[in-house]
Amino acid sequence: MSNENHINRRGVLMVPLMTAFLPLLSSSPIMAQTTHRKIILDVDTGVDDAAAILIANIAPSIELLGITTVNGNTNIYNATRNSLFIKHKFSINAPVIKGADKPINGIYVEDKKFHGKDGLGDAYDMSATNVSIPNITAHDFILKTVNDNPGDVTIVSVGPSTNLALAIQKDPSFVKNVHSVVIMGGAAGFNGQMGNVSPVAEFNIFTDPEASDIVMAADWPLTMVGLDVTYSAPTYDSYFDELIKSAGEAGQFLKNINQYYINSYEKDRGVRASNQHDSMALMYLLHPEIFTTRRGKIKVSTESVFSRGQTIFCPENHSFASQEGWLERPVHQACATVNSDAFLNLFRRYINMYKNKEI
Ligand code: RIB
Ligand code: CA
Numbered sequence: 001m002s003n004e005n006h007i008n009r010r011g012v013l014m015v016p017l018m019t020a021f022l023p024l025l026s027s028s029p030i031m032a033q034t035t036h037r038k039i040i041l042d043v044d045t046g047v048d049d050a051a052a053i054l055i056a057n058i059a060p061s062i063e064l065l066g067i068t069t070v071n072g073n074t075n076i077y078n079a080t081r082n083s084l085f086i087k088h089k090f091s092i093n094a095p096v097i098k099g100a101d102k103p104i105n106g107i108y109v110e111d112k113k114f115h116g117k118d119g120l121g122d123a124y125d126m127s128a129t130n131v132s133i134p135n136i137t138a139h140d141f142i143l144k145t146v147n148d149n150p151g152d153v154t155i156v157s158v159g160p161s162t163n164l165a166l167a168i169q170k171d172p173s174f175v176k177n178v179h180s181v182v183i184m185g186g187a188a189g190f191n192g193q194m195g196n197v198s199p200v201a202e203f204n205i206f207t208d209p210e211a212s213d214i215v216m217a218a219d220w221p222l223t224m225v226g227l228d229v230t231y232s233a234p235t236y237d238s239y240f241d242e243l244i245k246s247a248g249e250a251g252q253f254l255k256n257i258n259q260y261y262i263n264s265y266e267k268d269r270g271v272r273a274s275n276q277h278d279s280m281a282l283m284y285l286l287h288p289e290i291f292t293t294r295r296g297k298i299k300v301s302t303e304s305v306f307s308r309g310q311t312i313f314c315p316e317n318h319s320f321a322s323q324e325g326w327l328e329r330p331v332h333q334a335c336a337t338v339n340s341d342a343f344l345n346l347f348r349r350y351i352n353m354y355k356n357k358e359i
């Protein structure tokens with residue numbers, strides 16, 4: 001499967017020239033990133049969201065403009081408090097902005113199991129967290145930040161897409177001002193990958209399929225990082241034990257919050273390992289060369305109870321007999337494979353950067 005290229009907002013062909021140097025990624029210092037990216041990270045902080053926040057904060061090539069929160073892994077209060085706890089614990093400058101407390105259709109069913117009652121693995125007493133936040137909604141922050149920086153901001157969404165959909169509904173023209181969008185969500189079905197909430201639906205999409213379909217129907221450079229790749233690099237207890245030695249407090253933090261998450265996966269999938277879905281979406285932005293992608297159109301099913309939340313992927317070069325509904329949809333791309341060792345080494349190298357940072 002060829003590694004297709006990314007056409008950025010200005011139509012410039014972004015060819016992943018580093019593909020030839022892939023083997024070096026596992027041993028050399030993190031490649032000096034030539035592209036400096038301003039990003040908004042949209043989270044439903046949860047355990048794997050936490051690692052993505054840490055990496056987005058410390059990656060030299062990223063300027064983290066804001067962390068917007070949405071209900072998903074946990075309710076909006078917890079998602080926002082958890083993000084603030086991480087912000088204060090690791091001296092993160094980016095503001096945390098509270099977002100949607102329910103999906104577009106208004107129905108939110110809180111899952112108190114997978115990420116713990118508090119949403120962050122029930123690993124810390126966060127009762128003293130300073131929970132003051134700016135007086136702006138997440139979707140208004142997204143609109144203002146993007147429209148004030150036309151063509152420069154990438155949105156990395158690692159929770160349900162409610163905030164992005166609300167932004168599009170309020171100002172559809174903002175889509176043309178976004179540099180690119182990376183979505184952790186969905187399952188295109190590559191290599192037979194199924195959903196994790198239903199046979200066909202992934203959690204972020206399933207939580208707000210109406211919002212996800214608005215996002216997938218928008219004409220912006222979008223990359224879907226789905227379960228097709230995010231289950232490829234499981235993180236075992238031993239991985240976190242090593243991280244404590246190499247990264248100090250940041251490693252210990254990830255070890256602590258992942259214990260509950262690993263236990264959830266052991267019950268759910270029979271393997272004592274967690275999956276860093278959200279960091280993998282961010283890693284696509286940082287190191288696209290460790291992924292292969294496929295270009296195509298994406299429809300999110302919202303109708304049937306059996307297919308609700310399914311991300312239906314229609315490859316760009318297929319002319320199926322039935323094209324109804326597809327013709328007006330824009331072409332996006334979805335990740336098909338990832339170099340798992342490179343991901344795990346890069347994840348470790350970014351977290352190790354906290355070792356010598358004043359926390
Ligand atoms: O299906 C995995 C996704 O759902 C991840 O973003 C995880 O944090 C949860 O939000
Ligand atoms: Ca998430």
